[in-house]
Amino acid sequence: MLVDVAIVGLGPVGATLAGLLGKLGLSVAVFEREASYYPLPRAVHFDGESMRVFQAIGIADEILPHTLLTPGMKYVNAEGKLLVDWPRSWDVGPQGWHASYRFHQPDLERILSLALPTLPTVQRHYRCDVFSLEESERHVTLRYEDLSCGKLHSLQAKYVVGCDGARSIVRRFIGSEMQDLGLHERWLVFDALLKRPWNVLGDHTVQFCDPSRPTTYVRGVGNRRRWEIMLLPDDDASEIIRPEKIWTLLSRWITPQDADLERGVVYTFHSVLAKQWRKKRLLLAGDSAHQTPPFLGQGLCSGIRDAANLAWKLQAVIRGRLHENLLDTYQAERRPHTAKYIEQAVQMGNLIQAREPEAVAERDKHLSEHPKLMTNLDLRLGRSLLNNGQDGAGQLSRQPLLGSGKLMDDVAGQNFVIISLPGAFHPPSLHELCASLPVTVVSLEADTPQAQAWLEGANAKAAVIRPDRYLMGYVDGPEAVQSLLAPLKALQAVGAVIA
Incomplete structure (x- = not known):
């Protein structure tokens, strides 16, 4: 077969x-x-x-x-002072969905x-x-x-x-x-199911940057709560997963009267x-x-x-x-x-896991006086034949709501998309440029403020979008579309190996 x-x-x-x-x-x-x-x-x-x-x-x-949906993540030191704040909006974002789930x-x-x-x-x-x-x-x-x-x-x-x-x-x-990108640490991951009302730590994810025992708290869906607790060098992994030991580690926040243990397991967090x-x-x-x-x-x-x-x-x-x-x-x-995501995660992990007194003191002095405000990363893809990094190429596209009341991706399916400002291009000319590719052409009407604001903000008349919703690039006319599609045309000209 x-x-x-x-x-x-x-x-x-x-x-x-x-x-x-x-x-x-x-x-x-x-x-x-x-x-x-x-x-x-x-x-x-x-x-x-x-x-x-x-x-x-x-x-x-x-x-x-x-x-x-949660309000975001906070990093605090052993005294409870805020070091890093990473808020999450309650509003739907440019992807047509919320930023975090x-x-x-x-x-x-x-x-x-x-x-x-x-x-x-x-x-x-x-x-x-x-x-x-x-x-x-x-x-x-x-x-x-x-x-x-x-x-x-x-x-x-x-x-x-x-x-x-x-x-x-x-x-x-x-x-x-x-x-190897440099981070390998053992952490206990403990999942609990609440059995009575409990809100000691609220809805934020909290990173406790405490050198005596770095710990993470995660507000889960429904009655689920998670703690992740860093093992110290002398900790015995087989001992620390015993329920009585886990509850001892969490005693300042929660007890067996508040929740049932679903599981406790030791993972080594890797960066490779x-x-x-x-x-x-x-x-x-x-x-x-x-x-x-x-x-x-x-x-x-x-x-x-x-x-x-x-x-x-x-x-x-x-x-x-x-x-x-x-x-x-x-x-x-x-x-x-x-x-880039792994490197950023390692940086934040090093901030949370810091235990050397001098490093902790320097971190706390700097960040407690000037807490860092984090925002969602918006990274471009690496350079490739399809992505020269210019005119928006390699950035994740937005997903606006169209005049029909539908999100752009629901109209486009898994095709390429060319979305243009009202009257910018004549659709048949775009179809001719893309005749051999599965392309959905979206010519905006006047009642599409989200999409128009996006393109106008990019100083573009149109955007060419790949099926994975990353940009081939922004364009100002049909000739620019043709230039953007040239790498795909070249791959067509070479001929396919598998039918």
Whole structure:
């Protein structure tokens, strides 16, 4: 059996990629060692960009009731003085969604798992362990074991994407080493379920930058609360996860009378980045390509971005629209982008985890006098054939509400988008420029203030937007559109390798 794409790993990133590819009409086989989605909490945050990707799959409205908006994050020192303030707006942001959402990961995985069977080209293989990948000129042969009975099977795929986590077998077959970005610390992650009203720490996420015991508090959805507690060098990981020890560590805030322990587990927070994300027909996404400390809440978000970046490119190559060299832009764009998030997370982690007296005193003196105000990062993709970094290229586009009352992405689907000011271009001329690409042209009417304000603020008559909703660039006329699309035309001219 031959499928377009095989995905190893059915966590949130693998399921998101499968959903995007299924929506694009590609045949997909997903392999997961476990019998179902993981039932305990892990990631607790995603952002408006992630919600926009879920919107593309068609599950955003189902996810929304299972999320929580919070007022933001505060960093305080041992005396409770504010060091860093990171407020979050209650208003819908430029992505058409809020900037930040709390969630319970099993809820997200359940919704994704229910969505995939509705896509006729996506097949799921639970309790199946991939143990071998053999590349040939035109496909990869996957060999896997059905763990329910021990039977061995094989399947062929044009491309294989490893979404199989820190110990990725796909990364092993690529032969990629990991770049160490400098943070590796053990933390106890403790999840609690309230059983009576309790609001000692409020709704903010709080980073307690206390050198005696750095600690994080997270307000979760519903009655869920989380603490993350840094282990000290002499701590015994097997001892600290005992319930009585956990409650001792939290006694100034909460007791067993207030909540039940759902789980306590020790993780080592890593900051690493795979050096090679692609080898011919093998690719990496999510934790198999990068691991981010949780201090910015961007680990899962980065994996969701990987899926969005990769899905449309795989479809363009497999369907024969663009040459396979397009896939070289995946690592070129995503790796530097992810590295910046990891580096920022490491910086914030070092601020939280500081324990040397001189460093703590210097930090507290500087920041308590002048607390830092943080804002959401707005980073460009790395440079690639598609992104020269000019005229907005590589920035995440906005998603305005259109005159029809619909959000732009709901009108555009997973196509390229050209959105222009009223009367700026004649639509047929744009269609002629883009005849060989799946493009939605949105010519704004007078009743679209959000979109007009966005384009006018960028001093542009139009924006050309990729299917992953990153900008090809801003333009002021049809000739500029043609110039922006030249790299895609070049990839068409080279010819496609796979039909």
